[in-house]
Structure formats: C-alpha cells, structure tokens
Amino acid sequence: MNDVLEITRDNWNLFLASLLDEMNIFVPVNNGYSTEYKLFTSDLENVVYNRPIPVTPLKQFFLPVKENVVINKEIHNKKLIIGIPSCDLAGLDLLDEIYLDERFVDSAYKDNRDHTILIGTDCHDIRENCHCTSYGIEPYPESNADATLAAIDGKMIFTVKSDKGSALFDRCRKSFPVEKPGEAMLKQVQQKRKETKDKLAAQNQHLPDYAATGDLIKRSGEDIWIRHSSTCVSCGACATICPTCTCFLLIDRPDFEKVRQVDACQYPGFERIAAGEDPLRKKHVRFRNRYMCKYVWKPETFKSIACTGCGRCIDCCIGNISKNKIFLEMAANS
C-alpha cells in the first residue's frame, strides 16, 4: 500500500477543487504568525505544507468544543484534512483507545473518525518547543494517516497509507497528470526528513525521554510544583489545546440530550463532589495532576503515549510555564 505519486502543486489544487462537492477540505494556512486549518477554496491563499503544528490540534475535528452526543446525525459531512503533523497523528492512538474502547464506543467520535480522511505531512521546519523525537515520534507521519504529503520544489509527493488513501490516490491518478517520483526527488524527501530530525535533536539534546520523564515526576517533591505553578492562572489552555488531553464535561439539555464539552483538569472544581470533597482543590496539586496523568498514570493503563511532544502547552501558556524547563530542572537535580 505504499504507492507514491508526484503531482504539480497547481494540479494538486485542481484535484482538491474537484473534490469540493463531496467533502469539506481543510488545509494549513499561514496567518502571518502561525499556521491554522482553514476550509479549502480554489482561491485560498497562503496554503503552506510541511510546516510544524497548526495552532489547534487534530482532535478538534473528532472532539469538537461542543457536540450533542445523543441526537442522531442524519447527514455526515465528509472531511479531508491535509497537512497534519506526525505529533497530532500519533495523538490519535490515545484518543482512539479511549473513545473507541469496544466496551463503550463513543458513537459521535466514531462517526467523526469514520467520515474523515487524514493526510499527514512531513515537517520541514520546527518550532521552538517542538520535541516529538524526544518521545519516540518521527517528524514525518508513520501511523494513523491515510496518506502522506511532502511539498518539494513545486511538486507534491503523495504516499498512500490506507484504503481510504488508496481510493483518493486512484481518483487523482485518473483525472490528473501524475508521475512516479524519481530517485532524486525521493532522496530529497529523505534528506529533508533527516534535516528536521537533526534540528530536533540539537534543540532537545538534554530533554529526558518519555519514560525517564515519568520517573522524574514520580520522584519529585511538592516544592517544584508549587514554584512552577505560581504563575498558572488555571485557564486550562494547556489541556484544551493538547492533542491527547481528552477530558470533557457532560452537559444536560432538554429531551434527555447531552452535550460533550471540552473540559480541563486545571479548572477549579474539576473533581469536586457534591459533598464538597475536592482532591484537586489546591492549584499546585491540579498542576501536578496533569503531569502525573500524562507521564505516569496513562502509561500504566494505556498502550498509547499521552504526550506527543508538540509543545503547544508551552506555546499557549500565559503564565510562561514550560514543561520542558521543569523536566530539565528535574533531570539536572536527579
């Protein structure tokens, strides 16, 4: 299933335009400061491929901020999402493990997954907080993508990874001039991958890996959490923007309907019970809880990792808290 084709960027855009009657297509667009997914139209400008992390993670398409999880959706809008970095694709492992657990399948999540085609992208650049390779994830898609894409020298290199990707590949091949990429082009793809890996290795050379981080957190004392959470305002951005944080609030609506709304363990009262007990009453305990969850508890009970090294929690923190700085401090003191 590793068919590869090369298509010019102009023809690629025409191909996408030809799909617009059937599906909503989301592509990464540079907004001048960062990258974000936008609905593709033929005249959409500033579409950028091979860029690291869009501002919002992939999970927004499967776990939207609010979703009615009781009503039957009669119409499913098919989605094609293009330009997904490998960290976000890797994050789907944990989401699937939780939401597609065969004992309790979340139908709304499953429908969202089933009606979406995912095209991953190689990252040709890194952001200052990117650290996927520290957690064993390559900066190019290895799993969960239906196809992958690399844009090089005005050409798009499209690689099939699943049946869904294969169907798309066939449609493209039938209607547009495509070529099999030459050796030189494939070498360039590999060279770009190596360059990105080298940049990540240089940027994160002292950062402990996933398992070591869990051990450091387990051994840490209260002091470090009190100190580093002092600027935390409990806004919950770190959790809501995280590709693997999955907590939600179930809100009741008339007719016994329920809305699943994104929630965060950093909000006060997250675990409070009616009688008043609240294990996460103190801010530094809530703060530590998120790290314990991601690096200690989830690895004990799930097969998938709970941090993919995207760095968004650092990018978004208005308290200027960097988990990587915390881990480097822990590592230095261990």
Added chain:
Amino acid sequence: MSDQVNIYKPLRAKVEKVIAESPSIKSFVLLPETEFSFRTGEFIELTINGYGEAPFTPSSSPLEKKKIEVTVMKAGYVTERIHELQKGDVVGIRGPFGRGYPLDRFYGKEIVILGGGCGFAPIRSLLYNLIAEKDKFEKVTLCYGAKTPEDCIYKPFVDELRKVEKFEVLRSVDKADEGWDEKEGVVTVLLDDIQVNIANSVAVVCGPPVMMKFGTFKLLEMGYPEHDIFLSMEKNMSCGLGKCGHCMMGKYYVCKDGPVFTYEEIKDQPDIWK
C-alpha cells in the same frame, strides 16, 4: 448515528414512590420503561431532564429487574432538584456502570460491613443479595453509624434484617437522644464489639470519606489483610465510561475500574480519602 447503543442516552424511568428516610435523605422507587439489570455495587447516572445528572449506587435488590431504588442525600445542585421529585415525574437513568462487589470472593466467609450515613444505600443492595444467597456465607455483621437517631435510614429494613438468621446489626450514632438504646460514638467503635474470625472474613466499607478512612485503618489494625477490605469509592463520576476524566483517582477511573476496590488496589493512589 451507528447501530450501536448510544452510551450517553438515558433510559426513561417514572418515579413510583418517594420515601423520606431522614431530614436530608430520600429514597426514590423508579420504574424504568424497560427492564433494568445491575449487579450489586455497580452504579447508575440519574438524569434530571435538561438539568444535570449524578451518580448513585442503587439501594434496591439486584434481583429486582422491573424497579430500581436510589437513595439520595441532598448535597449539591442536582440532588436538591432530585429531592423535589414527585410521584409520576420522569427521570433518566444510564448504566449500570463499573465494577461492583465480587460476591464470589465472599462465599464461605464471614462478612463485616461498615456503613455510614447515606453509604447504607449500596450496602442495602448488597444485603439483599446476601440474604438471597445466605447459605453461601458464614455470617454477616452490619455495623452502621449515623450522626443522630433521626439520621439513621432504612429503619423498617433494619428491623426486618434483625430477624434474618446469620445476620447481625449493630448501630451507633455520634449524638444519642433519650430514645436511643444502641451505641453512642463514631461507627468504628462498633467494631470493638463484634465477634469475627478475621482469617475467614472480608470487610466492606461504604460511607463518607472520613469514615471510610478511619474505618479502613481500624480494620487494618484488627488484622484484616489489605486485599480483604472492599471499599466503595465516591468520586465525581460523570460519564460512567472511563472517558471524561472527572473521577480519576491516580491511574484508575473510579467509574470504570471501581467504584468497588480493595484497599490493596488503591492504597498507593493519591488523595483517596478526599
């Protein structure tokens, strides 16, 4: 949506009867629109339409499929609304969820049950089950505590239980009145009075967190092994399915992995008594 059962959609149930158990606790007998089965110790989510839902372990017999009873203490905004329910009102129920009491591990043993306040609710369901299978157990000792005599719930049930062979009931209240002729003091004092062969016994604890804590410590002091103390944990169980994260207790989702745990399973998890 797909053909699968929707895990978030409540089953409708009509309130058949409201029983005032104490000044702050009421029981509600519910008639689900279709038969509803649960195993003792498992819990349900009770939905007030358009308002909210809260978790309760049924207090009725798990052998009864047509009716289900929940006992609710007025404590928060959902339970306040539940207390306003009248006969004929319609509520929603989801579940059953989680892991209940492992009765097969109780067979052939003496069972000591320590309950406090509204924690009697899951215990009553367990007791109905134990009564139905009483030939499989050596002896059952219920130690129940409440704040005052009027806070003691299930008075008619207790009277009946006292007549059942192999079952013993001891009660205490924190503050007695003139009419109280049972023990005065915190519930753990009742454990001083019981005759039990700990080597062939299991203990069950359910009640407010502080009572669970000191009850467990007392049982450990008496010599109960950690794996023979069964605790019914109360956390903020919301989805009931191990997804929403509100009831996490360390590595466990209480809603899915519990609510019944042995002390051995949870002793190293954080803040279990909060």
